[in-house]
Amino acid sequence: MPELPEVETIVRDLRPHLRGRRLEAVLSLNPVVLRFPSAESFRAAAEGAVFGVLGRRGKFIHAPLSSGEHLVVHLGMTGTLTLDPGAAPVRPHTHLRLRLDSGQELRYRDPRRFGRVLLGSARQLTKAGLLPSLGPDPLARTFAGWPEDGRVRSSRRAVKALLLDQQVVAGCGNIYADEALYLGRLRPTRAAASLSASQWARLAAALTVVMREAIRRRGTSFSDYRDGFGARGEAYESLMVYGRAGLPCVRCGRPLVAGRVAGRTTVYCRWCQR
């Protein structure tokens, strides 16, 4: 599923190809993935607009348009956003096709339809409750001091639940939560309030390392994720715990165990993570 590294990879892929391109036509639009505004308004606002510099906030992709509005895409679990030749066959579950003046098409595909597409000014979208407030980004320079919020540090919630909470840290999902906890040698069920200052620092550093390494490998593709050109990422091979329940811990050799924490499948090492 696309988390911060996958979304960042897509944004970096698409950015140079979208910047300055004119959006000539909305070729198709499935209203079920469009949360805002109406399909008619979307077409009216999108057609003729020119793309600015593509950005990312947490797992959200932001494409500023010359109109001052933003095209915002969240990929959910199975979403892909790709730049395809206009002549390329349209795959099933393609919900949005935007024709560019380069002859290419920006296509949003999402079999499970957990993702969403928005178009509007930042103020408009925030006011409508469609852009939730997000915590700090693990790629930010200041992230080493995370979390700065004392309520987070003193929370009784499981530390894994915090990692999955986008208001606490932006962009982390189930894969990288498990990976960061493993690298930080912390048990996912640990109450946040039980972490020492050095353990917090370790976890913050682990989050950044895990995210940067996955970006270097262009994201994790174990099922649906594809980059901005439709290719797979290579980070799956380097995952140390996710998807490896029962397999030996790469540090101590004992079998990794699976459980459920914060409603999500969670894999960790009983010995190495305390």
Add this chain to the structure above:
DNA sequence: AACGAGTCCTGATCGC
């Protein structure tokens, strides 16, 4: 406040 459960949805996988 914070948890679990239910919701949305399709495709891969499994047991019979």
Add this chain to the structure above:
DNA sequence: TGCGATCAGGACTCGT
């Protein structure tokens, strides 16, 4: 071979 059940989960809602 085929079919139904199960599972995967990001973000949201609702009940406890």
